[in-house]
Every structure is written in C-alpha cells, then in structure tokens.
Amino acid sequence: MTAMGHADTLLAMGGAFVAAAVLARLGSRIGLPTIPLFILAGILLGPNTPGFVLLDDPHDLEMLSALGLVLLLFYLGLEFHMDDLKTGGKKMAIAGGMYLALNVGAGLAFGFMMGWGTSEAFVFAGVLGISSSAIVTKILVDLGRIGNPETKPILGIIVVEDIFLALYLAALQPIISGADGFGETALQIGKAFAFLLLLALAARFxxxxxxxxxxIKDNELLVISFLGAAVLVAGISEKFGVADAIGAFMVGLILGSTASGSRIRDLVHPLRDAFAAIFFFAFGLSIDPGDMGSVIVPVLIAVVITVAMNLTAGIVAARIYGFGPQPTANVGTTLLARGEFALILATMAATAGLDPRLSPFIASYVLILAVVAPLVAGRSHWVARILPGGRAAKEEAERQPEEEHASAGR
Structure with missing residues (x-):
C-alpha cells in the first residue's frame, strides 16, 4: 500500500470513529440507542448519498468491521453463563421457546411469502425472530426497570435467544453458502455442529x-491473549463452516467462566464499543438509501408483524408468570428492538451473494425498530390499556385513590 493509500485509510478510520461519536452524543441527548445512529453515519458519509464522501469502498473497512463483529459476539459469550439456564428453570425455557416459536415462525412465513428464495426466507426468520440484547439491556437501564418483576423473564428470553443463536448460525451457514444437494448440506451442517460440540465440551469440561x-496478572498480556484466542477460533470456525461470530461467542462463553472472566469483561468493553461502532458504520456505508424505497412496503409489513408477535409473546409470558397488563406490555415492548444480530445476518447474506434487496430491507427494518422500540417501551402504559384486562386495571387504579380519599373523609 502506498503512503497515500495509508493516509486515505487512516482518514477513513478516524472519520468513521469521529462521525460515530458525534452522532452517538447527539442521540444520547434525545434518548436514542447508538446502533441506528452509527448506521445512519455510514449512510450519510458513504458513496451512495450526496455531499462529502468519507469512503468510496466499504470493503476498505472490511477487516475492522469483521473484528467488530467478533468482539460483539465474544462479549455476548462473556456475559452468558450456563448457570442462567438453571436459575430460570422451566418457566424461562417455556417463555423463551414460545417467544422464538412466534417470532422466528412468523419471520420464516414472511420470508416465504416474499418469494425471494429459500435461503433468504431462513435469513428473514432470524432477522424478525431475534431481539437486540444490546438495545434491550439499554432500555431496561434507561427506564429504571432492572428491579421490576418482569425483567427476569425478559432477560431469560434473551438467554434462550442466545442459545438458539448459536445453533441457528451453525445450521444457517451451510444453507446460505449454496451447498450442492441434500447430502452436501447435511455434511456441512454435521461438520459445523461437530465443531460446535467440541467448543461446548471445552466450555463444560x-x-x-x-x-x-x-x-495472567499483566493486563496488556491478558488483552493480547484473549484477543488472539477469539480471532483465531473465529477463523478456525469459518474453516469448519461455522460463522466466525459464533466461534468468538463460544470463546467468550469459555473465558467468562474462568477466574479471569470479570477482568476480561472490563478490558474488552471499550474495544467492543469502538470496533462495533465501525461494524455498524461500515454496514451503513454499503446501504444505498435509494434502494430503501423499493423495500419500504415489506419493511412496514415486517414491523407490524414484529409488533404483533411481541405483544402476543408478552401475553404468553404473562400467563406463565401470572403478570398483569402493565408487566405484559413491558415484556412485549422491551423485546421489540432488532439490531446487531440482524446486521450480522445481513453481512452473511451479502457475502453469500443472496438477494441484494436483503441489505436495504434489514437496514430499514433495524433503523425503524431500533428507534421505535425505546419510545414505545417508555410509553408501555398506553399499550397496557389495549391488552386483555388493561382497561379494567386502569379503572381500578383510578378508582382506588377516590375510595381512599372517601375513606379518609369518613
């Protein structure tokens, strides 16, 4: 690479970080999550919009973007604990399973309805089916609901989604890579699951x-060590037909259970945030806003389906846990956001050469839900009124102060 090439790359990297930081600070003032803002920064500074172009070719950030994806899933693995499966018990498994059945099933049906192809339908299933753990967590913290009774099943559903994510990505990779015939597909899936099982055994034993x-006591050596392990296993995973991201997830799962797990979480956090911003920014660079208009109708249909399925899942969780209308609304609206996992699927689909309409569809879908979800979650009391029993609960809540006032008067 020439000196000019180095300069251009450094300018692009620096500009990407600065643009993401500026928009994120603006977004934090109005309560918006950072993911859609990072994507928006990429769209605005990319080659597909008028005005200043920071980077002509999104592939110039390909390696940094891949590292961001690896660190995202690595951190998710660090946060996941096998003990979480035991503490939630049967209720968590049922609630999470029902959530996935409703949302993934609706996404698969929607994908076949679109008629873009079988591989594309399976991508739609994951895009519409999996919540954004990053945005969900941020919503819970920002709204002060960490201690609420419905928060435990919300996090339980996220845990079940994480488990499903690992299995889903392992099975999806051979499907979208275009294996020849059922035998070749089955062989690739078998290899992927065998490697996944090997990693699971390493995590267990x-x-x-x-x-x-x-x-390792020295932080510098510890950072080099866990980064090397995550990236190396991610690369080996690709060789075995498992998505690199899920290999990084399994490394995080293993290291998170060690005595150094808490230190690794603290050390990787700023790295995750920095390179994840580049991942979302680079995805935005690849989006042509002109293409979004052609998919806006299916995007809006998908948004309506997702809202309906999430509210239904909230009602199911309420039945399982014995919640009233307000906690039910909190469950359904908090889990509404879609984000990092949908963009991972978009990247996989683009790499596999699937229908080019998938990228603008997923970008539009994620942008809309990532903005709408925090706003709706903050006003979930409006949603509670239209749920079964919601009006009666509202009237009871309004009547109770009146009765207390009359009793005090006597």
Whole structure:
C-alpha cells in the first residue's frame, strides 16, 4: 500500500470513529440507542448519498468491521453463563421457546411469502425472530426497570435467544453458502455442529485448564491473549463452516467462566464499543438509501408483524408468570428492538451473494425498530390499556385513590 493509500485509510478510520461519536452524543441527548445512529453515519458519509464522501469502498473497512463483529459476539459469550439456564428453570425455557416459536415462525412465513428464495426466507426468520440484547439491556437501564418483576423473564428470553443463536448460525451457514444437494448440506451442517460440540465440551469440561492459561496478572498480556484466542477460533470456525461470530461467542462463553472472566469483561468493553461502532458504520456505508424505497412496503409489513408477535409473546409470558397488563406490555415492548444480530445476518447474506434487496430491507427494518422500540417501551402504559384486562386495571387504579380519599373523609 502506498503512503497515500495509508493516509486515505487512516482518514477513513478516524472519520468513521469521529462521525460515530458525534452522532452517538447527539442521540444520547434525545434518548436514542447508538446502533441506528452509527448506521445512519455510514449512510450519510458513504458513496451512495450526496455531499462529502468519507469512503468510496466499504470493503476498505472490511477487516475492522469483521473484528467488530467478533468482539460483539465474544462479549455476548462473556456475559452468558450456563448457570442462567438453571436459575430460570422451566418457566424461562417455556417463555423463551414460545417467544422464538412466534417470532422466528412468523419471520420464516414472511420470508416465504416474499418469494425471494429459500435461503433468504431462513435469513428473514432470524432477522424478525431475534431481539437486540444490546438495545434491550439499554432500555431496561434507561427506564429504571432492572428491579421490576418482569425483567427476569425478559432477560431469560434473551438467554434462550442466545442459545438458539448459536445453533441457528451453525445450521444457517451451510444453507446460505449454496451447498450442492441434500447430502452436501447435511455434511456441512454435521461438520459445523461437530465443531460446535467440541467448543461446548471445552466450555463444560475444560474451564479449569483454560483458566490456568489465562491466569495472567499483566493486563496488556491478558488483552493480547484473549484477543488472539477469539480471532483465531473465529477463523478456525469459518474453516469448519461455522460463522466466525459464533466461534468468538463460544470463546467468550469459555473465558467468562474462568477466574479471569470479570477482568476480561472490563478490558474488552471499550474495544467492543469502538470496533462495533465501525461494524455498524461500515454496514451503513454499503446501504444505498435509494434502494430503501423499493423495500419500504415489506419493511412496514415486517414491523407490524414484529409488533404483533411481541405483544402476543408478552401475553404468553404473562400467563406463565401470572403478570398483569402493565408487566405484559413491558415484556412485549422491551423485546421489540432488532439490531446487531440482524446486521450480522445481513453481512452473511451479502457475502453469500443472496438477494441484494436483503441489505436495504434489514437496514430499514433495524433503523425503524431500533428507534421505535425505546419510545414505545417508555410509553408501555398506553399499550397496557389495549391488552386483555388493561382497561379494567386502569379503572381500578383510578378508582382506588377516590375510595381512599372517601375513606379518609369518613
């Protein structure tokens, strides 16, 4: 690469970080999550919009973007604990399973309805079916609902989604890569699951040995070690037909259970945020806003389907946990956002050469829901009124102060 090439790359990288930071600060003032703003920055500074162009070719940020994706899933693995499956018990499994059945099933049906292809339909299933754990967590923190009774099943559903994510990505990769015939597809899926099983066994039985390898006092060496492990296993995963992101997830799952897990979480957090911003920014660079107009109708249909399925899932969770209308509305609206996982699927679909309409569809869908979800979640009391029993609960809440006032008067 020439000196000019180096300069252009550094300018693009620096500009991407600065643009993402500026928009994120503006967004935080009006309560918007950062993911849609990072994407918007990429769209505005990309080659497909008029005005200043920061980067002509999104592929120039391909390696940084891939690292952002690896760190995102690595951190998610660090946050996931096998003990979470035990504490939630049967209710968590049922609520999470029903959520996935409703949303993934609706996404698959929607995908076949669109008629873009079988591989594309399976991508739609994941896009419409999986919530954004990053945005969901941010909503819970921003609205002060961490201690609410419905928060535990919300996080339980996220845990079940994480487990499904690992299995889904392992099965999806051979399908969208265009394996020849059922036998070849089955062989690739078998290889993927065998490798995934190997990583799972390492997570279950190799934690002590691996923990000793990562018992490093020096932070600099620890950062180099866990980054090397995450990137290396991500690359090996690709060789076995497993998405690189899920390989990084499994490394995070293993290291999160070691004695160094909490230190690794603290050390990787700023790296995750920085390079994830580049991942979302680079995705925005690849989007042509002109293409969004051609998919706006199916996007709006998908948004309506997602809202309906999430409210239905909220009602199901309420039945399982015995919640009233307000917690039911909180569950349905908090889990509404879609984000990082949908964009991972968009990247996989583009790499596999699937229908080019998928990228603008997913970008529009994520942007709309990532903005709408926090706003709706903050006004979930409006939603509670239209749910079964909501009006009666509202009238009871309004009548109670009146009765207390009359009783005090006597």
């Amino acid at each position: 190799g934690t002590k040995v691996i923990g000793k390898l990562f018992a």
